[in-house]
Amino acid sequence: MSTPTQRADRLGDLLAKRDLHALLVTNLVNVRWLTGFTGSNGLALVYADRAHPQRLFLTDFRYLTQAAEQLDDGWRREIAVEILPAAAAALAGAGDDRTIRLGFDDASLSVKDHGTLAARLANNVELVAAGGLVERLRAVKDAGELDKIRAAAKLADAALTEVLGRGLVGRTERDVALDIEVTMRKAGAEAASFPPIVASGEHSALPHAVPRDVAIPAGTLVTIDWGAQLDGYASDCTRTYATGELDPRDREIYELVLRAQETSLAAVRAGAGGREVDAVAREIITAAGHGEHFGHGLGHGVGAEVHEGPRLSQRSDSTLATGQVVTVEPGVYVPGAVGVRIEDLAVVTDDGCEVLTGLPKQLQTIA
Ligand code: ZN
Ligand code: ZN
Numbered sequence: 001m002s003t004p005t006q007r008a009d010r011l012g013d014l015l016a017k018r019d020l021h022a023l024l025v026t027n028l029v030n031v032r033w034l035t036g037f038t039g040s041n042g043l044a045l046v047y048a049d050r051a052h053p054q055r056l057f058l059t060d061f062r063y064l065t066q067a068a069e070q071l072d073d074g075w076r077r078e079i080a081v082e083i084l085p086a087a088a089a090a091l092a093g094a095g096d097d098r099t100i101r102l103g104f105d106d107a108s109l110s111v112k113d114h115g116t117l118a119a120r121l122a123n124n125v126e127l128v129a130a131g132g133l134v135e136r137l138r139a140v141k142d143a144g145e146l147d148k149i150r151a152a153a154k155l156a157d158a159a160l161t162e163v164l165g166r167g168l169v170g171r172t173e174r175d176v177a178l179d180i181e182v183t184m185r186k187a188g189a190e191a192a193s194f195p196p197i198v199a200s201g202e203h204s205a206l207p208h209a210v211p212r213d214v215a216i217p218a219g220t221l222v223t224i225d226w227g228a229q230l231d232g233y234a235s236d237c238t239r240t241y242a243t244g245e246l247d248p249r250d251r252e253i254y255e256l257v258l259r260a261q262e263t264s265l266a267a268v269r270a271g272a273g274g275r276e277v278d279a280v281a282r283e284i285i286t287a288a289g290h291g292e293h294f295g296h297g298l299g300h301g302v303g304a305e306v307h308e309g310p311r312l313s314q315r316s317d318s319t320l321a322t323g324q325v326v327t328v329e330p331g332v333y334v335p336g337a338v339g340v341r342i343e344d345l346a347v348v349t350d351d352g353c354e355v356l357t358g359l360p361k362q363l364q365t366i367a
Helices: 003-015 028-035 061-072 083-092 111-120 133-138 143-166 173-186 200-205 248-265 276-286
Strands: 022-025 041-048 057-058 075-079 099-104 125-129 197-200 221-224 228-230 237-242 300-301 308-312 325-328 331-334 338-339 344-349 352-355
Touching: 003 022, 003 028, 003 041, 003 133, 022 028, 022 133, 028 041, 028 133, 041 083, 057 083, 057 228, 057 248, 057 344, 075 237, 083 111, 083 125, 099 228, 111 125, 133 200, 133 308, 143 173, 143 221, 143 228, 143 237, 143 344, 173 197, 173 221, 197 200, 200 221, 200 331, 200 338, 221 338, 237 248, 237 338, 248 276, 248 325, 276 308
Parallel strands: 022 099, 057 075, 099 125
Antiparallel strands: 022 041, 041 057, 197 221, 221 237, 300 308, 300 325, 325 344, 331 338, 344 352
8 A cells, every 4th residue: 555655756756757846636535545634625745856845735724623633744844724724835835936836736726716816826937737746646446446346346336236136117217316316325335336227128228327217128138337435535437237038139239349358358457558459349239230339449447536547438548457457348229219328447557457436237127
C-alpha cells in the first residue's frame, strides 16, 4: 500500500518532468487520494522539489479537527476562510524572483476560480494548465486500493443476488433499481456508485436508460447495470437476464454480446492498447452485422470514481498497465427492439487480468 507521502512524492516527480514547480490540486477526489482528507472543502499544493519545506493543505475552520486526524505530518495544514486566495498568498514568497510555473487542473478549476487565483498570484507565478496528472497516477491501483475495489464488487454481487431472489416479472424497473440501492446500503455500501440502471424490453436498447414506473414483462430481456461505493472506491457491473421464453433474435444477440465480452476480456493484459482491446469486441459484433448497434467504447477505468482512466475505445491512446482496473462492457442496442450489455470489472495483470465481478454470464432466466 502506498502512503499519502509516497503518492505526493510520485506526483512531485511527474511535475519535475513537466517542468512545473508546483501543482494546485483542487478536485476533491484527487485531494482525498493524495492526502486522505474526506471533507467537502480543501486543496493541496504539491511541489516538484522534494526538498521543499512542506506540502500545503488548506481547508476551512469546519474541518480543523478532521484534517488533523486524517492528514499525516508530511502536510503543513492551514485554515482559511477562502482557501484559493490563501493558496495564492502561500506562493507569494516562494522562489525569490525566478518564475514559478504553477500547474492547475484545467479540467476542474472553474473559470471564476481561475480568475480569483490569477488576480492574487505574485507576478512571478505563471499558471499552467496541467489537468490529469493526479488522475494518471490514480489509474494504477496499489494493493490496498485493489482490496477496496474487490470488496465493493463483492458487495454489489451479493446485493444483486439477493434482489434477483425476489424476482423481476411484475415489478417496476424503478422498484428493482431502488431495491438494488437499498440492499447495497444495508450491506454496508456508502452509496450506489451511480444510480442503478434497470431496463427491460425495448427500453434495454437505451444504453443509459432511466428506470421507469413500468412493470417488467415476462419473456423479455432486462439489463441491470449497478455498482457499490465502499470505503471511497467504486465497482461497476452489468448483467442481462431473460424473464422467460425469448424471441430467438434476442437470444442470438445475447450470445453474440457474450462472445464479444469473453473474447475481449481475454485480450486484457499489461501492454495491450485500449484501442486494440476495444477492436477485439468490435470486430466480432461488426462481423455479425451489428457494428452500428455498438455505439459506445468497450470500457473505462474504475477506482475512486466510477468513470476514470484508462479508456478502452476506438479513440483511446492508452496502453494498459498492471494494477489498472477496467471494465469490459460491449453492448448491442437495436433501436425499438432490444438491447444487451454484459460488463465485468477486472484488474490488469502482467499476463492477463483478474476478474472482480463474479456473477454468472451464461443467460439466466429470472421470472
Ligand atoms: Zn456499468
Ligand atoms: Zn461501466
